[in-house]
Amino acid sequence: MPAPAAPPAAPIALGSRRELFVDRFLVAGLEGAELRLATPLDAGPALAFDRPWEGAFCAYSTVLRHGGRWLLYYRGVPSSGPDGRAAEVTCVAESADGRTFTRPELGLFAMAGAPRNNVVLANAAPFSHNFSPFVDTCPGVGAGPALKAIAGVHSSGLHGFVSADGFRWTPVQAGPVLPSPKEFTFDSQNVAFYSEHERKYVLYYRTWQEIGGTKYRWVSRAVSEDFVHWTTEGPVDYGGAPPEHLYTNQTSPYFRAPHIYAGICARFFPGRQVLTEAQARAVQVDPQYFQDCSDAVLVTSRGGRSFSRTFLDAFLRPGLGLQNWVSRSNYPALNLAQTGPAEMSFYVNRDYGQPTAHLRRYALRLDGFASLHAGYGGGTMLTHPVTFTGHRLALNYATSAAGSVRVELLDGDRQALPGFGLADAAELIGDEIEGYARWKQGVGVGAAQGRVVRLRFHLKDADVYSFGFLG
Template identity: 35%
Template sequence: MSDQKRDVLQIGKQVEMFVDDTLIHRMEKTYLKLNPPEKKEIVLTMDQPWEGSGSGIYCSVFKDGDIYRMYYRGTFDNSSDHSNGQACCYAESRDGIHWERPELGIHEFNGSTRNNIIMLGNIAHNFSPFLDTRPGVPPQEKYKAVAGYAPRGLFTFVSEDGLHFTKFQEEPVLTKGAFDSHNLAFWDAQRNCYICYSRYFASNLEPNIEAPEDSAVFVGVRAIQYSTSEDFIHWTEPQPNEYDKGPLEHFYTNSTLPCPGAEHIYLSFPMRFMPERFKIAGHSKVGVSDNTFMTSRNGMFWKRAFREAWTRPGLDPRNWTQRSSAPAWGILETSTEEFSLYINEHYQWDDSRIRRVTVPRHRFASVHGDYTGGVFTTKLLAVGGNALMINYATSAPGSVKVGIIDESGWPISNFSTEDCDIIYGDELSYTVTWRGNADLSSFVGKAVRFKFELKDADIYALRFGDCT
């Protein structure tokens, strides 16, 4: 019994998404299924004089009070990543759909300050701001940012208004890495520290891997590393991300963050680069890219339950060229039912742009059972509330049934799948009942497994709550 108790998952009332096998004990004719987002409207097209073909990438978005903020790369001299002909540009929105470029009057471009530029020069190449949510942060440091590239390193910045940034210190805080794409940082409330995810080149070379454009950095596979800090000044030595499985692939960016409403689960959306491929004749550079999806419970060790793309380049040939499809950092809760994310398209074309994509709340992946039916059971869970809520969807003839199993593996009387009231439909939060009874008060604090019988159905998430 003591061995079993040590394996009981204490999930309280937090949302647990089926994005990996963390909660899964056994699956029979069911499987984990990735649910790609729905592509929505183009929110910004790079059509300003300071927004050349290399613009719209390395994007960061977050909510700040009643507005949404967006920061993205602008270029007007595409000769080099180290060129001074680069800008960090700013846009804002009230709904996450309609975005405007305010005339900020901060920097002059071609004799005018009527633009949305917040940073100019080579440091703007991958300038990545965030809203600092650390308790007690001084007002003048409410917004922070990281930016840099090898061999200089990664620098930190602070701002009081999210528009006027100054260096937090003159020297770089990190020097071990390449830093030549979207590095990012944020306050991690789960670990009570700042965490930075940055780019480096792993040494495990594979055949047909293209050497990086900048020969000053170490040749290898583009990869992700992390570092932490308690004060945004002193940072730990960068450590490589660790993964449970999968071959080495080029992860060009990472877009890592805690999931809204389930902040104990870290999500990451690396832009995956294939440097040996070339699809569109006449394009100036080789390589094609898409993006992937992976998860972590501690921000260091990552599960790659899905090898397929999160979004594909699709029918548009201009997305079949290098460095398109990089997801922005940030998930916006644009409604109570919808997450909005953003990806760049048409990189290095004359109409480079940013597109919104959406995911129903907490539906990044699911356990799926097809029409013939399937079953899965959870690991032992400590019941954290007197009701079980599920995020699910079925077809018209599909169904879900849930049963409760005790620690010894026996169905519990009156709470078996045979007792469960049949569930069908499409709901983000549904309270499970057994013969009309949802009350799990007698199980609170006890360890049980849940058995799910699925017919043409998906279970995206579960949580314990309180029935009224």
């Protein structure tokens, strides 16, 4: 695990925002407790890439919510070849619940044997290679197009697109919004979004970084006030984590805590071959696509070029089946979807380069990328000094029948505030997405508003996924 960050110079202003246990930003000390990475639940196929214009090399998927439904965008191309070629198209599918997707019959572009189909961009090389849309939440957008997209390869630079309905896309201008530098770049899915936290458009894009004589697939960042004029800021910093090839970065604001950017990235191991030639023939993978393997890892940021790789272990392993151990499989889609009152989902391209290529859904508890965890023997976590503005302390937590969660509020000298000590704290037992810390006097924490405090969590056979001082 990377070394913890230095303590903050001033108290952390939490306000009433929700905080997750995806990094050590708030952690001053752990005793008998740990930050534990979640294990996603395989929820089954979401869409098979089985149309003639789709096929084995569908990739770079994006899921977003627009117009009361979920939209899935992805590259369609049935055969391998150079990036940005004319055969590539951009496809869309729809879902009411984010669990399974169907194709709308749009009729915008005629495909062989199917005049009505789900293609939203064609005959527009190279932009269907990595077309990456997002919902524009900038307050100044008003009645303008609700959706924007970024697309392009090194030979073209990155171009911007806009759409009102998610199906009909037009360029924002004739040339690129971010021209290519001299160094080779943009050869992956490049992702943009409007950051409510930073109050600007943010772009994370593919670059390369030489470290110790090895060139790694890397990520760099640019920002913009208007989506058209971009300023590059340079490569991101993973805080001392060992360098690895992150093929896609898939960074976006987490929808329940938008000051935290979460990326479920494809981690690529070039030349790490698992299948023999005979096994590759058996799964019918393209002969050029079985000499490498990939999995997925979790990275997070709180803005800027600094990222945390708190967990170096795989977030999603390739899993059972030789078909999962081929080149460029297991690539996560951009964004997460809330698919139930207590559930969120992310999506992964599986069986790349094979006739069985498809998008698969994985489920997590809401806020549940990771948790503060302690076993039966119990443990504690102490936060750095913080201030807050809410009136109740909400917790997303789960315990065993024998387990519990309790919370203390301490002053700057780590002494319990009157009425908020361990002896005053009620045991929380159960499993709730939004439960409330309680003390003998009740759930109110207004008496501590405006003060610099620390929180000490006491856990026994329990997990806490998030907390926040809500209104």
